Amino acid sequence: MTRAIQVYPSVVKSDCETEITITSFDGLMLFYDDVEYKIQFVPMEEFDTELDPELRLHCEDNGRKTFCVKPQNGVIRVKYFFIGEQEWTIRIWSDDYQAHFNETATKWGWAWVNKVAERGRRATIYSVGQDLYERRPYKCDFHAHTNRSDGAQPPAVAAACYRRRGYDVLALTDHGIYNTASEIKADYDALKTSFELMTAEEVHNGYNGYFHMVSLGGSYGVSRIFREEPERVRAEVAELEKTVAVPEGLDKNEYLQRVWMYREIKKSGGLAVHVHPCWRTGDTYHCQTKVSRAIFANGLCDAFEIIGDNKAYDNNLQSMLFFEERAKGKKYSFIGATDCHDMFDEKGTFGRASTIVFADKNGILPAIYDNYSVAVESTYGEAPRVYGDYRMIKYALFLMRHYYPIRDSICFSQGDMMLEYFTGGAREELAELITKSESRLGKYDKEFFNGKI
Ligand SMILES: [Zn+2]
Numbered sequence: 190m191t192r193a194i195q196v197y198p199s200v201v202k203s204d205c206e207t208e209i210t211i212t213s214f215d216g217l218m219l220f221y222d223d224v225e226y227k228i229q230f231v232p233m234e235e236f237d238t239e240l241d242p243e244l245r246l247h248c249e250d251n252g253r254k255t256f257c258v259k260p261q262n263g264v265i266r267v268k269y270f271f272i273g274e275q276e277w278t279i280r281i282w283s284d285d286y287q288a289h290f291n292e293t294a295t296k297w298g299w300a301w302v303n304k305v306a307e308r309g310r311r312a313t314i315y316s317v318g319q320d321l322y323e324r325r326p327y328k329c330d331f332h333a334h335t336n337r338s339d340g341a342q343p344p345a346v347a348a349a350c351y352r353r354r355g356y357d358v359l360a361l362t363d364h365g366i367y368n369t370a371s372e373i374k375a376d377y378d379a380l381k382t383s384f385e386l387m388t389a390e391e392v393h394n395g396y397n398g399y400f401h402m403v404s405l406g407g408s409y410g411v412s413r414i415f416r417e418e419p420e421r422v423r424a425e426v427a428e429l430e431k432t433v434a435v436p437e438g439l440d441k442n443e444y445l446q447r448v449w450m451y452r453e454i455k456k457s458g459g460l461a462v463h464v465h466p467c468w469r470t471g472d473t474y475h476c477q478t479k480v481s482r483a484i485f486a487n488g489l490c491d492a493f494e495i496i497g498d499n500k501a502y503d504n505n506l507q508s509m510l511f512f513e514e515r516a517k518g519k520k521y522s523f524i525g526a527t528d529c530h531d532m533f534d535e536k537g538t539f540g541r542a543s544t545i546v547f548a549d550k551n552g553i554l555p556a557i558y559d560n561y562s563v564a565v566e567s568t569y570g571e572a573p574r575v576y577g578d579y580r581m582i583k584y585a586l587f588l589m590r591h592y593y594p595i596r597d598s599i600c601f602s603q604g605d606m607m608l609e610y611f612t613g614g615a616r617e618e619l620a621e622l623i624t625k626s627e628s629r630l631g632k633y634d635k636e637f638f639n640g641k642i
């Protein structure tokens with residue numbers, strides 16, 4: 190959807206008929222009730238008409254249906270049966286626009302102005318299968334730090350910055366500190382925004398620990414056990430030695446401690462993310478490649494941070510490692526995260542990565558377990574790159590072009606007000622405005638996704 194030609198809903202269910210509404214803010218082709226417009230629907234990849242026997246380019250298909258419609262109160266309504274899971278171009282033009290030609294343009298010799306309606310404009314719509322149709326996209330960062338560990342901002346400011354950047358879910362994963370978000374939860378609950386702060390921790394085996402594994406949604410912290418109950422960890426790791434086979438070539442102590450850590454995260458109810466294995470720390474990768482392969486092979490994580498706070502070549506390397514291991518059969522989920530330590534550092538990682546999770550009423554974590562996530566790498570000045578299952582990448586790319594630009598602008602103003610709220614602004618008035626912006630957000634989502642949300 191462009192701003193000039195708006196189509197609602199912009200996402201429809203595939204393989205059924207849906208009525209859509211089209212409005213125009215395009216001054217060169219507005220919708221007048223006394224004008225007839227012509228409309229065609231062109232599927233991106235799965236054709237719904239017989240292929241032209243001449244097989245010409247550009248989908249100039251002779252069999253394509255043309256709808257002749259007149260707007261009512263400036264709104265065009267048309268029904269179409271959208272097949273398959275794909276993007277569609279909607280072509281709209283009119284040979285009947287003469288009554289609304291711009292006479293000034295004719296006088297001044299701007300002939301092209303009055304040819305626009307005849308040439309037409311384009312809009313976009315997307316049809317998705319039942320499962321994705323019933324899910325809503327959530328833009329998440331599952332890895333970020335605050336000044337409760339080595340980050341630069343306090344949790345409330347960090348959270349407001351994330352909302353400002355269009356995120357729906359934030360996991361504050363302070364080093365070895367469980368659930369930093371809890372200290373600001375009451376304030377967020379009072380604000381009645383849909384922005385979600387997830388319980389999380391970046392788990393380490395003690396201070397400055399070698400292991401880094403993000404735990405999402407756990408009911409208790411695991412680093413604390415490493416730090417405060419070393420005897421217990423030692424004893425339980427020794428017990429593991431009796432039942433767990435250490436893969437050949439791996440350090441026994443490291444491997445068994447990793448097994449213990451993963452099992453403890455699972456006991457806490459957390460989802461374990463293997464993070465930044467190819468991050469160059471000092472002169473080595475953070476995690477030996479053979480250890481990462483053993484983690485994949487033996488199910489010692491639930492998801493993988495394919496894009497993280499790394500240099501491009503480190504992300505490149507670890508993403509190929511991930512694809513290689515995933516091809517062996519275990520469908521680990523895709524996570525893109527910033528590992529951000531400073532939300533005001535313009536040259537830093539803030540906003541440069543995210544995970545889009547397609548979640549239903551069961552929430553974010555079950556959707557990740559079910560593989561409904563894609564990782565997004567958003568390098569400054571470059572087009573975003575999306576990693577995940579092909580059908581979800583396609584859908585996410587559509588959303589990034591047509592859904593997020595407007596939504597991000599609403600989130601920006603909401604996040605801005607949150608920032609002011611947490612840094613000394615007039616709380617009562619701001620809380621009211623935040624509630625209003627939340628209802629705008631809800632209205633936009635509802636229109637975009639056919640009232641499903
Ligand atoms: Zn880390």
Ligand SMILES: [Zn+2]
Nearest residue numbers: 332334391528
């Ligand atoms: Zn981190």
